[in-house]
Amino acid sequence: MSRESVRYGRVPKKAKEEEEREEGEEQRKSHLLSTLCSSIRSAHLEHCPTPLCPLLRPLVAEGSGDSARLDLFHKVVTRLTPQIQGVVEFAKRIPGFNILPTDDQLVLVKHGVMEAWLVGVSITKATPSLPIVWEDGTYIDKEQVETLYGTKMTDELWEARERLAGIGRDEACLLASLALLDGSRPGIVDTAAVDTSHAEIMEGLQQVTLEVGRQRMSSRLVEELGRMKEVAVMHGEALGWFRERTNKVPPLFAEIFDFSKEEGMF
Secondary structure, X not given: OOHHHHHHOOOOHHHHHHHHHHHHHHHHHHHHHHHHHHHHHHHHHXXXXXXXXXXXXXXXXXOOHHHHHHHHHHHHHHHHHHHHHHHHHHHHHOOOHHHOOHHXXXXXXXXXXXXXXHHHOOOOOOXXXXXXXXOOOEEEOHHHHHHHHOHHHHHHHHHHHHHOOOOXXXXXXXXXXXXXXXXXXXXXXXXXXXXXXXXXXXXXXXXHHHHOOOOOHHHHHHHHHHHHHHHHHHHHHHHHHHHOOOOOOOHHHHHHHOOOOOOOOO
């Protein structure tokens, strides 16, 4: 740099061009991330809408004992499966997902769908007494969930919902995407491609939280994914009791949660 540049504050041409190039690159990257987030948000809003049911009614199980537990399970599965289908359709719309090997797509959905669904049911403000509401206006409360899946899983689920209470659609859709695009799932072949998409979505989440003035939220939300994974594992283990007693579940639910399709189980 010349003495004149120092004296008069002039920036050398090459340095100025480099600065402008870096600024342009940052703007381009920010635009791409905004486009990515907008695309994911639209897909999540379309396929994973928040139920808006002003007139709610409890989901009532018929019978008693194990019979009532099975009846409640079947009623929950009937309502849960369309929402699971919504998560599957959402996954297909996440940029980068549909170019992965088909087997990798199946693995990611199978292992991530429950975690992504759990994020979705936490969009609305949660309290210890808030039930899980289905699209037909029915709901199940914490006591009923405990009847189905046990105390430990239920407590973990309700605590997770409380921690995620009040997160916006922008954060929720990206968090659900991160749950679905997890390269650590067993059986993934093209881990590099999955990890690349995961990293891009993570950058999008960081940008979104920065824009709303909650810079530290992105790391906290990612921590919640680990807890959601634990809840999903407990859910899978709790389904063992039902697998031994019924295969009367929708095909999609059977495929994802490993229910037998054999006849004569009833």
